[in-house]
Each structure stands twice: as structure tokens, then as C-alpha cells.
Amino acid sequence: MSDKLKIVAACGVGMGSSLILKMNIEDVLKELKVPATVDHSDISSLIGTNYDIVVVQTFYADQVKNYGKVVVAVDDFLNKDKLKEKLQEAFKTLGVEAQ
């Protein structure tokens, strides 16, 4: 895959938890050496977008399934280990190499 992955972290308002989530995703990407761009957004602004991976809280997962190839649902925004596991699964689904 030559293009960078496009990932978005989304939450209700798009300025709090999604921002924290974005920072944690960036840390995980650095660790796994996966090149990607990470945006953050509120849920309603996702309409019309098409990301490779959309990361949201579990109860938004259904709502956002049309805005990304893979939806990653998390319950704990601060748990980087869990986030890493779930992103690794997503990379596998997308056929992206990760370390």
C-alpha cells in the first residue's frame, strides 16, 4: 500500500475525547511503525467521508459504519494496550503491515 492510511477518531462533540483518542492512536502508530494520518471529528461531521479506519466509542459503532472500511470500537479511551490490540486487528483486516 503506497498511500498513507487515513484514520479518524470521533466523539460526540469532537474536541475532547476524540482528541485524546487521536493522540493515543498516534502513539500506537509510532510504536507499530505504521504511516497514517489521524484526524479527529464529531460524529455528525463524518457524513460523506470515507476513512480507512474510524475509531469511536462502542455505542457509536453502528452509526459510523458507512464512513470507514473498518470501525474500531473502544470503551476505554485511556487504555493504550487495548487500543493497540484493536488497531492491530484492523490493520490485519486491511492488509496493512505492522510491527
Next chain:
Amino acid sequence: MLESILTEKAIKLKAQAKDWQEAVRLGGELLVNAGFVHPAYVDAMVETVRELGPYSVISPGIAMPHARPEAGVIKHGLSLLTLATPVEFGNKENDPVDIVVSFCATDNTSHIQMLAELAQLLGSEEALSTIRNAEEVKTVVDLLKSFKFT
């Protein structure tokens, strides 16, 4: 940076709240006390949590309620409230909540550094346990001063 925002005025420990609304109000009042927001922002916080559901509970036991910048923000800031008795926010994975971190920002980007440090602090189990058990505000203030932010 965090220690200059989360000052004594913005911290209240082992408070009593009968439900999530009261907890959010108490957290919001700390933002008012510290000069970060106008009182109207506190009402907007309660409305935002009501409107968007239990999304504000970001981690087990930790809620991060806030409203939008246009709801009466003076400058970006944070407050920390811990509860003597945890309350339910309606988030079945992460309830009950005993740490309420309220925040406000003037736009979508100026508070990034503040949230980055907050995420580091709350991501540390040791720091979290100090905050949870703290009886005196000074304990938290000292923690913020000594915490190694990267």
C-alpha cells in the same frame, strides 16, 4: 502546564453528589470559580451530556464532561472533582464514576497540550490511584508538580 491550569480553585475532593447531573454541575462550578467559564457554560455541560448520552465517560470511573466553545468559555481550562460515592452516568462499560474532569476550550485546537498532559496523567495508574485516594487538595497539587510529563 497542567499544574498552572489545575490549581486549588479548580479542585474539589471527595464531594457528595446524588446523581450525574449534580456531579457535572459541581465540576462546572469549579471551572467558574477558576475563571475559565461563565456560569451559563455549566448549564450547557449538563445539556451536552444529556443530549449526547453517556459518551463523556471515557474510561472506567472517569467522566470528562464539557460543552462547546460558544457556550460561554473565557479561556481554556480544566477542573478536577472526585466523589465520595460514585454515581452512574448510564455508560454500562465504565460506570460508576468517581472522577469528573470538566473542561472547556475556546476552539478545537488551543487546548491540545492541556489534553495531552491530562491523558498522560490519567493514563498513569499510579497517578490515578493518588487522585482517587487524595483527601487534601495539596496532595493533587503536589502530584501535578512532580509528575513527569513528556
